[in-house]
Amino acid sequence: MNKIKTTNSLRFKIGLFYSLLALLNIIFFTVMIFENQSDLLLKNFQFQSENLANTILAEIQTIGLTGAKDQTFEVFRKNLKLYEIDEFQIFSESGEILLSEPERLDSSQKQIDAQILKKTQEVSSDKEGSLFKSRYSLELNESDFTVNFLLPIQLTTGKEVFLFTHFNIASIQDRLKQLYIQVGYAILWGIVFHLVFAILVYRAIFKRVGILETASKEMADGNLTTRVEWGFKNKDELDNLGVSFNKMAEEIQNKVTTITRLNDEIKQELEIGKEVQELFLPSPKKYKKFNIGKLYRPMREVSGDLYQYFHSEKDQFYGFFLADASGHGVSAALVTVVMAITIQSIMKEGNSPISAVNQLGEVIANRLQASFFATGVFVVFQNPGQVQFVNAGHNAPFIIRPRTKEVRYVDSSGPPLGMGDDIQYSLESFAVEPGDKIVLYTDGVVETPLKEGGLYGLERFEKLVLDNLHLSNLEIVNKVMEDLEERNEEFKDDVTMIILDVPE
Numbered sequence: 001m002n003k004i005k006t007t008n009s010l011r012f013k014i015g016l017f018y019s020l021l022a023l024l025n026i027i028f029f030t031v032m033i034f035e036n037q038s039d040l041l042l043k044n045f046q047f048q049s050e051n052l053a054n055t056i057l058a059e060i061q062t063i064g065l066t067g068a069k070d071q072t073f074e075v076f077r078k079n080l081k082l083y084e085i086d087e088f089q090i091f092s093e094s095g096e097i098l099l100s101e102p103e104r105l106d107s108s109q110k111q112i113d114a115q116i117l118k119k120t121q122e123v124s125s126d127k128e129g130s131l132f133k134s135r136y137s138l139e140l141n142e143s144d145f146t147v148n149f150l151l152p153i154q155l156t157t158g159k160e161v162f163l164f165t166h167f168n169i170a171s172i173q174d175r176l177k178q179l180y181i182q183v184g185y186a187i188l189w190g191i192v193f194h195l196v197f198a199i200l201v202y203r204a205i206f207k208r209v210g211i212l213e214t215a216s217k218e219m220a221d222g223n224l225t226t227r228v229e230w231g232f233k234n235k236d237e238l239d240n241l242g243v244s245f246n247k248m249a250e251e252i253q254n255k256v257t258t259i260t261r262l263n264d265e266i267k268q269e270l271e272i273g274k275e276v277q278e279l280f281l282p283s284p285k286k287y288k289k290f291n292i293g294k295l296y297r298p299m300r301e302v303s304g305d306l307y308q309y310f311h312s313e314k315d316q317f318y319g320f321f322l323a324d325a326s327g328h329g330v331s332a333a334l335v336t337v338v339m340a341i342t343i344q345s346i347m348k349e350g351n352s353p354i355s356a357v358n359q360l361g362e363v364i365a366n367r368l369q370a371s372f373f374a375t376g377v378f379v380v381f382q383n384p385g386q387v388q389f390v391n392a393g394h395n396a397p398f399i400i401r402p403r404t405k406e407v408r409y410v411d412s413s414g415p416p417l418g419m420g421d422d423i424q425y426s427l428e429s430f431a432v433e434p435g436d437k438i439v440l441y442t443d444g445v446v447e448t449p450l451k452e453g454g455l456y457g458l459e460r461f462e463k464l465v466l467d468n469l470h471l472s473n474l475e476i477v478n479k480v481m482e483d484l485e486e487r488n489e490e491f492k493d494d495v496t497m498i499i500l501d502v503p504e
Contacts, residue, residue: 014206015198022194029190030183037179042142048169049147052083053138057151060163064156065090067098077101080165088165090153093120098161112164116150120162123152145169145176208238212245224253270301270330277302277333280340282309287318293473293499295481297444297491304332305442305496306339310347316382319353322498323376323417324394324442335372339364339417353380357390357417357425364418373418377410377440379500380427387438387502388427392417395446398462399430400437402469407462434504437473439465444493445480451489465499473499 056079063076067090080088080101090099091112123137137150151163211228218226227246232239284292287309296305304327310319321343325335342363346356357378364374375394381387389397393416396409414425432438441461448456464483468476477497484495 018194018198018201022190026187026190026194030187033186034179034183037182041145041175041179044175045142045145045169046140049138049140052147052169053136053149053151056080056083056149057136060151060153065153065161067155067157067159067161069099073099083167085165085167087167088163090161090163091117092159092161093124116148116164119150120152123150123162124160204234205238208242212242215245215249219249219252224249224256267301273302273330273333274298277337280337280344281307284309286311289503290318290320291473291501293475293477293497295477295495295497297481297495299444299491299494300329302330302333303494303496304328304336305444305494306336307440307496307498308340308343310353312347312350314350315352317353318381319347320379320440320498320500321353321376322394322440322442322496323374324444324494324496325374326372326416328493331372335364335368335374338368339374339376353378353388354390354425354427357392358423361392361417361419361423361425362421365421368418373416375416375443379438379440381503383429385431385433386429387432388429389413390425390427392425393419395441395443395458397438397440399432400439400465400469401433402435402437405466405469407466432502434502436502437465437469438500438502440498440500442494442496444491444495445484445497447493448484448487448491448495449489450487452487456484456487473501 059079060076063072063079065072065076080086086101088101089097089112091097095112095114095117097110097112119137123135136152137148139148141147146166146168149163149165149167153161153163155161208228208230211230215226215228227249228242230242232242281296284294294307296303296307298305304325306321306323306325308321310321311317312319323336323339325332325339327335339360343356343360346359347353351359357376360376364372374392376392377394377397378390379387379397380389387399389410391397391410391412392414393412396411398410399408400406408430410428410430413428414423446456446458446461450456461480464480465476468479471479476499480497481495484491
């Protein structure tokens with residue numbers, strides 16, 4: 001998968017962590033500022049409330065209220081207005097409202113609230129223990145910074161009445177508004193600061209990391225010309241990483257270009273090797289009476305399998321040789337070329353098949369390294385009703401009689417070719433009749449791994465041949481190859497099959 005989930009992205013994780021940290025930071029400092037300022041506001045509110053109450057108390061004592069709306073009441077009202085007190089009531093001990101501002105015309109509002117009336121007992125100078133009573137009652141409401149003020153007043157007639165007013169201190173309200181504005185500014189500044197910082201971090205780090213990530217993906221997808229470009233002005237770690245990436249990418253491109261060129265050259269040479277190897281493969285024109293069915297499938301361009309056909313007019317025999325060199329690829333192919341040249345040269349000199357096999361074993365043992373060897377089988381048709389085999393460590397060929405479906409195997413009569421220079425092989429004879437089939441094959445057929453597990457196996461191969469005896473030899477080998485193509489997990493060796501009919 002080329003796509004990375006967003007939740008697994010480093011940018012997403014750091015961005016989320018930074019956002020949470022910034023939010024907690026803003027909340028923490030906002031709460032700290034608000035609490036500190038709130039404490040100062042409360043203390044200031046308490047002080048101003050007490051100071052205002054004492055000031056009003058001192059000034060009222062100099063004004064002789066008569067209890068009527070006269071000139072002294074106007075002076076009293078104006079003095080309260082100076083402190084932004086626009087509403088108040090003056091009431092008697094019984095709770096009857098004598099004077100109010102604004103004036104209350106509704107008769108139902110001529111009586112003071114019972115809760116306020118009850119408070120008069122705490123401040124009345126006519127009650128017992130008045131020496132220990134407060135000169136006024138001051139209730140502070142800290143939630144909205146308002147004050148309930150209750151003050152006993154001595155009229156000029158000597159009667160005690162009470163002043164009640166509910167007011168707020170404008171300076172405190174203004175200061176509270178300013179506090180909210182300042183907190184808002186602090187939050188806005190915190191957001192802007194963290195946003196600017198996040199943008200700078202993105203531009204300084206994540207933008208370049210993103211360019212590196214994109215370039216790496218393009219390199220992985222095969223675009224070797226991709227490079228990272230962002231100016232490299234900072235000369236920091238990421239700039240150094242970008243420069244290193246570009247150098248690495250250039251090195252990779254140069255090496256891949258070189259490897260590709262060499263691979264192309266090797267491929268060209270292998271194609272030439274394949275063509276050269278195919279030059280040594282025989283033509284079946286002289287051998288039509290054997291109804292040869294042949295399949296030759298190299299695992300790579302060149303093969304470690306070799307087959308040759310021979311015919312001698314002088315000795316009146318036909319020979320069929322199949323060999324499998326150890327290893328794969330070029331080394332095995334070179335061994336097969338040596339074998340092909342050698343055995344053709346030996347046979348042209350008029351040597352018998354058994355002599356050719358013995359000499360070939362000596363050449364491989366003496367001329368090639370000890371690690372090189374080959375298995376081989378030589379089939380000779382010379383006497384009517386008889387076929388001869390020499391099997392040098394090769395997979396056992398088998399003879400099938402279609403009439404009875406009898407199968408006979410030709411086991412190995414000696415070690416592989418090249419295992420020693422003094423090994424002598426011998427021909428073994430088998431009785432045959434016209435129409436019998438001789439099946440030759442290399443281990444690439446029976447040792448191919450299957451998808452379901454295990455190897456293709458000789459038993460499966462033999463059964464498939466027996467089940468298709470009604471087909472031509474070429475059709476049979478193609479049928480086997482189709483089955484191999486369908487079942488195989490992978491081909492690990494060259495595949496060669498040859499089926500011959502015993503002629504009349």
